[in-house]
Amino acid sequence: MAQAGKGRLNYRCPSCFMRDLDIDMFYDAAKGEYYCIRCQYTGTEEDVLEKNQMARFRYRFLTRRFTMDEFEKFD
Amino acid sequence: MEEFILNIIHRPEMVPEYAEKVTGHGQAEDLGRKALLTESLDIFKIQQDAAHRNGLKTTIQMTYASLFNDEAVALAKADHQRYGDEIGLTLLGLPCKEFREKYKTKDFCIWMFDMDMKKSVVDDVFGKFYERFGFYPESTGSYYMDAALINYIKETYPMVKCAVATCWEEGPKAYHTCNNSWYTFMDGGPWAPWIPSKVNTHAPAANESEDSGIVAIPHLSRDLMACYDGNGSNFGTHPQNVLRGMLYTPGRFDEEGRYSGQTYPYLYNLIDQYRYQAKFNNGYAYNMQFVGPGWMNKMGRWEAPYELLKASYDDGCAYYGRLKKEGKLIDMTMSEFADYYRGKKRYTEPECALWRDLIYGSDKQLFWYCDPYMRACVNMDQGGAIVDLRPYAAKLEWEIGIGTPHVQECAYPFLIQEKYRAGYFTHYAGEGTVRSAKICHKGEEVDLCLCRTKAHFSEPTPGCRKLTLDPVDIVFQDLTVKLQTVITFQEGSSDIQIERHVLEMSDPDAEVTINEYMVACYGVTEYPEDMTCITLSAKKGGEENTLAYAYKCRDYSLAQADEVAAVIPPIKTRVSLEAEGRDKEGYYKEGYAFSPMFTLGYNGTLKEKEVFRTWLKLARAD
Numbered sequence: 001m002a003q004a005g006k007g008r009l010n011y012r013c014p015s016c017f018m019r020d021l022d023i024d025m026f027y028d029a030a031k032g033e034y035y036c037i038r039c040q041y042t043g044t045e046e047d048v049l050e051k052n053q054m055a056r057f058r059y060r061f062l063t064r065r066f067t068m069d070e071f072e073k074f075d
Numbered sequence: 076m077e078e079f080i081l082n083i084i085h086r087p088e089m090v091p092e093y094a095e096k097v098t099g100h101g102q103a104e105d106l107g108r109k110a111l112l113t114e115s116l117d118i119f120k121i122q123q124d125a126a127h128r129n130g131l132k133t134t135i136q137m138t139y140a141s142l143f144n145d146e147a148v149a150l151a152k153a154d155h156q157r158y159g160d161e162i163g164l165t166l167l168g169l170p171c172k173e174f175r176e177k178y179k180t181k182d183f184c185i186w187m188f189d190m191d192m193k194k195s196v197v198d199d200v201f202g203k204f205y206e207r208f209g210f211y212p213e214s215t216g217s218y219y220m221d222a223a224l225i226n227y228i229k230e231t232y233p234m235v236k237c238a239v240a241t242c243w244e245e246g247p248k249a250y251h252t253c254n255n256s257w258y259t260f261m262d263g264g265p266w267a268p269w270i271p272s273k274v275n276t277h278a279p280a281a282n283e284s285e286d287s288g289i290v291a292i293p294h295l296s297r298d299l300m301a302c303y304d305g306n307g308s309n310f311g312t313h314p315q316n317v318l319r320g321m322l323y324t325p326g327r328f329d330e331e332g333r334y335s336g337q338t339y340p341y342l343y344n345l346i347d348q349y350r351y352q353a354k355f356n357n358g359y360a361y362n363m364q365f366v367g368p369g370w371m372n373k374m375g376r377w378e379a380p381y382e383l384l385k386a387s388y389d390d391g392c393a394y395y396g397r398l399k400k401e402g403k404l405i406d407m408t409m410s411e412f413a414d415y416y417r418g419k420k421r422y423t424e425p426e427c428a429l430w431r432d433l434i435y436g437s438d439k440q441l442f443w444y445c446d447p448y449m450r451a452c453v454n455m456d457q458g459g460a461i462v463d464l465r466p467y468a469a470k471l472e473w474e475i476g477i478g479t480p481h482v483q484e485c486a487y488p489f490l491i492q493e494k495y496r497a498g499y500f501t502h503y504a505g506e507g508t509v510r511s512a513k514i515c516h517k518g519e520e521v522d523l524c525l526c527r528t529k530a531h532f533s534e535p536t537p538g539c540r541k542l543t544l545d546p547v548d549i550v551f552q553d554l555t556v557k558l559q560t561v562i563t564f565q566e567g568s569s570d571i572q573i574e575r576h577v578l579e580m581s582d583p584d585a586e587v588t589i590n591e592y593m594v595a596c597y598g599v600t601e602y603p604e605d606m607t608c609i610t611l612s613a614k615k616g617g618e619e620n621t622l623a624y625a626y627k628c629r630d631y632s633l634a635q636a637d638e639v640a641a642v643i644p645p646i647k648t649r650v651s652l653e654a655e656g657r658d659k660e661g662y663y664k665e666g667y668a669f670s671p672m673f674t675l676g677y678n679g680t681l682k683e684k685e686v687f688r689t690w691l692k693l694a695r696a697d
Contacts, residue, residue, distance in 0.1 A: 009375045020306050022252050022319070022377075038254060052378060055321050060436025063324065065340040071351045071431055074438040074529060 004028050004035070007045065014051030015041040077353040077360070080415065081395055081406045082292060083126050083133045084216075084239070084365040087119040087147040088168035089140035116147060118368035123150070125389050127158050129396025134161040134214055134409040136239075138168025139196075142203045152208070161408030163214035164204045165239070167367070169196070184259070186221045186485060189478040193224050201232055211235075214409035218242045218294055219261045219485045221475040222276050222287065229288040237413035239365065240276055240291035241265070245307045246486055247495065247600050252306040262599065263465045263487035265445045266299060267352075267361050267426045268292045268416055272447070277487040278467035281447035281567075282422050285470070290413040296349050296362045299430040300441055303452070303463075304494065310345070310434075312362050314387035315370035317342045319377045322434060326383065334382035342387075343394055344433045350403070355427040355532050355540075359419055364391065423447060423567040427540055429532050440529055442542055442562075448569035449693055450487070455530050458523030459544045459560040461510035461571070461691075462493035464595075466648040468569045468693040486599040488646045495601040496672075499524035505670030510593040510691060512575060514558065514681075516551045516585070523547070523560065538566035546578055555581040571691040580683045591654065591689045592676035596666075597646050603671040610642045611663040611673055628667040632678075636661025639675045642696050649696040652677060656687035 004026040013036035016023045025034040025041075025048070035042040043051065056062060126133045135154060141147035154160045166185040175181070178196070185193060205211055211232050216239025220228075228235050246262035264277035271287045272280040280286040298310035309320025317323055317339050326336030346362060353360040370376060371384045379387075398404035407415060425446035432439045440455040452463035465487045475481045489495070490508070497507025499522060513522045526547035533541045546559040557579040563572040575589060598604045609624040613633040620631050633639075639661040640651035654661065654677040664674035679687050 009378055009380065011378055020248075020252050021254060022306075023254055049378065052321065059322060059341075059434050061341070061344075061432070061434050062322065063338070063340060064344075066344045066347060066433065068347060068351060071348055072429070072529075072531075074431075074440075 001030050007034060011045070011048045012052065013039060013041050014043070014048060014054060015039050017052060017055055077358045079350045079353060079360045079362065079398070079404050080412060081131070081361075081399075081404055082363045082409055082412055083131055083392070083395070083406065084136055084163075084363070084409065085119055085122045085126070085133050086136045086138050086165050086168055086365075086367060087116055087141040087144070087150070088138050088368050089115050089144060089147070090168070090170050114373055115368050116144070116150075118371045119147070120150065121371065121385060122366065122368070122388060123154055123160075125392040127154075129392045130399055131392060131396055131406045132159050132408060134163050136163045136165035136167075136214070136216065137204060137207075137212075138165055139174055139200050139203065140168055140171030142200070142207050143171065143173055148207050159408070161214060161410055162208060162212065163216075163409055164200060164212040166196070166200065166215060166217040166220075184219075185217045186219045186224060186475050187258075187483055188476050190223060190476065193476065194227055197224070197228055197231070214238065214413070216240065216292075216294075218245070218259055220276055220291070221473075221485065222271065222274055223474065225271060225276060225287050225289060226273055233288070235289060237290050237292065237409040239294050240271060240289075241485075242294040243297045243307065244302050248305065249307050252308065258483045260483055260599065261485040263450065263489060264293070265291075265426060265450065266293055266297060266428065266443065267445075268412070269426065269445070270420075270422065272470055274470050274472050275467075275487065277465075277485075278470050279445070279447040280422055285447070286422070290416045292361075292363055292409065292412070294363070294365055296345075298345055298433065299428055299443055300432055300439065301434055303441075312342070312346060312349070312364050312391075313366050313370070314339070314342060314391040315366060315376065315379075315384055318379045318383065318387055323387070326386070328382070334380065334386055337383055337386060337390075339387065339390070341434050342391060346394065348430065348433060350398075352428050355429055357419075357424070362395075364395070425540060425564065425566060427532065429530065438529075442530055442532070444540065444564050446564075446566065448567075449571075451564075451571065453530070453542060453562060454493075455544065456527050457499060457509070458511065458526035458528060458547060459530065459542070459562060459573075460499065460524050461491060461593075462498050463489060464491040464510070465489055466646065466650065466693045469646060469648040469695040471647055484599055488597050488599050490595040490597060490643075490648065490650055491593070492598070496596055496598065496603075506594045506666070506672050506674070508594050508596055508672065512573075512592065513590040514549050514556060515588045515590065516554055516556075519551045521549045521551070523558075528560075540564045540566070553582075554585050554587070556587055569693045573689050573691070575681070575687045577681045577683050577685050583683050586680055586682050589656075589679050589681050589687050590676055591652070591679070591687065592674055593650075593652060593691065594672050594674045595641070595650065596672045597643050597648070604645065606666065606671050606673070608644045609673060611640070611665060611675075612642075613639045613661050613663055615661075622663065622665060624665055624673065626668045626671070627665060630662060630664040632660055632662040634660045636677070639663050639677070641673055641675060644696060647696045649694045650675070651692045651694075652689055653692065654679065654687070654689045657681065657685065
């Protein structure tokens with residue numbers, strides 16, 4: 001089996017990203033999967049992209065645009 | 076009139092910190108690789124173009140590597156001529172073939188070298204700069220500039236007046252995010268420009284004799300809430316940081332390969348909340364944008380394609396450019412800003428920030444205060460508790476670099492740090508660092524840390540910054556107390572005054588007791604330090620009781636105490652509490668091995684319309 005390499009982009013491990021760890025994953029061409037060298041996550045490119053969206057659950061203001069008079073206004 | 080100042084800085088970093096690792100995977104290390112050099116310079120050109128297209132001038136900080144590159148030098152000269160960009164010199168970007176061959180090291184952080192090496196590198200880089208441009212730079216910088224380094228540069232190259240000198244709250248959090256591989260430990264500094272003291276860069280100078288001679292600016296303007304809590308590299312005025320944190324909504328490629336539709340309201344909210352800080356700082360606010368080329372490499376970064384990396388930089392510059400066109404922003408070079416800042420600020424004038432959550436969807440609010448004597452964070456989500464405290468009054472000497480006790484560690488030590496050494500909440504045992512109060516009645520006890528509120532800033536008299544919190548209701552079984560906290564920072568005093576006003580009680584004749592307390596320790600990371608060096612004391616008139624800390628869980632109370640205090644020799648700090656109020660009784664508490672803290676406090680009693688007042692005082696111990 002040949003050595004792993006980097007994929008098309010430096011995809012981060014979704015499981016580690018959720019715990020504020022940025023770790024690039026490596027790509028196993030033989031199995032067609034990315035894998036994390038620190039934890040046990042493995043997944044396809046599609047799965048990585050989908051799972052990395054999970055980090056956004058905490059960003060409830062992701063699409064909110066504040067006006068200047070809202071910085072001291074609270075609901 | 077309010078003024079929002081912007082510094083945009085670009086560096087032609089011929090071997091970007093990240094690009095070599097990322098683009099070079101699968102190849103043996105070769106810092107002279109032509110493709111890498113070409114790509115790096117292309118990114119610099121793209122960044123310069125984005126700023127200029129939006130009518131913004133920049134400070135070009137030449138790197139050591141770029142001084143060996145004729146094209147980079149020519150580009151800097153041309154942009155200086157055409158756009159008025161300043162040509163400065165950064166101490167970042169040292170890695171290159173020439174540096175490695177000359178210095179035989181892979182170290183690249185100037186503050187980590189031993190002092191002789193720092194001097195050699197500075198002289199080499201400044202000399203090379205003079206050779207290429209015929210003058211010495213007026214601005215310089217790195218991620219961190221230790222005091223000895225700044226002093227040497229100022230002494231040898233007195234024309235230097237501005238430097239990038241720290242990266243706000245880049246420390247253990249960034250280290251952890253990088254799987255414990257990124258050794259930049261520089262917590263505890265100012266978030267906005269300041270004049271560093273000669274003995275400790277993070278501690279601002281209190282007067283001319285302490286003045287290091289430069290104006291320092293932070294590396295990026297960082298989110299004063301998200302960055303304190305999480306990975307700093309996700310929350311700053313750095314469009315690619317925002318992508319790294321996934322704080323955007325992605326666009327898409329069309330059939331012809333063009334990328335569009337991306338949005339990042341968070342980036343604009345962050346910039347605008349910084350603009351808003353003019354309200355608390357005599358009409359002045361500041362932003363800094365400094366994106367290294369590695370963040371825009373052709374391979375893409377953090378799941379983001381190159382097209383998005385580039386577009387986000389354009390969009391960030393376009394927003395700043397729009398503010399400028401609307402007369403809401405003044406772009407300056409670093410040396411222009413240094414002159415502006417010295418004309419604008421007094422030494423003792425604090426930097427204040429009233430900051431709200433911009434991204435998580437909460438109503439959480441913090442207040443940050445920084446002056447030559449302290450940096451403090453007040454958390455309104457915890458009833459106005461002080462959750463971070465750095466005693467700059469000690470002006471702690473802290474040598475940094477190989478050959479000193481601190482090879483990498485640059486942080487200014489804390490007395491209170493709620494993230495590293497717990498705050499109000501601990502797991503079943505022990506205490507965490509926080510300055511708060513408990514209100515007690517008939518065996519019930521309520522800590523103000525659980526009374527969420529909001530604050531309003533005012534300057535009722537010259538030099539007085541007052542934070543008035545919305546009143547909170549403290550509900551006991553047979554009594555409700557409406558209590559208001561007022562926190563006052565008096566310029567030049569090194570004191571924090573906290574008043575608790577009992578506005579109303581459901582039973583006007585009732586009485587409650589108050590326990591004003593500060594749980595503290597010292598350190599720069601999450602891990603405990605040796606506490607046996609600490610001496611606790613309580614004093615009244617000529618009577619003084621002292622205790623040498625020995626983890627024995629002892630305590631002592633003194634009725635009508637004038638002060639209770641702790642002396643912490645490793646950080647040369649003396650911290651004390653004084654109080655004014657009915658039935659006041661000062662106390663100190665020693666901690667124990669599972670709770671390596673100390674507590675200073677005052678008990679007292681309060682009735683309706685009464686006030687209990689305390690002062691937290693910081694001083695150098697020797």
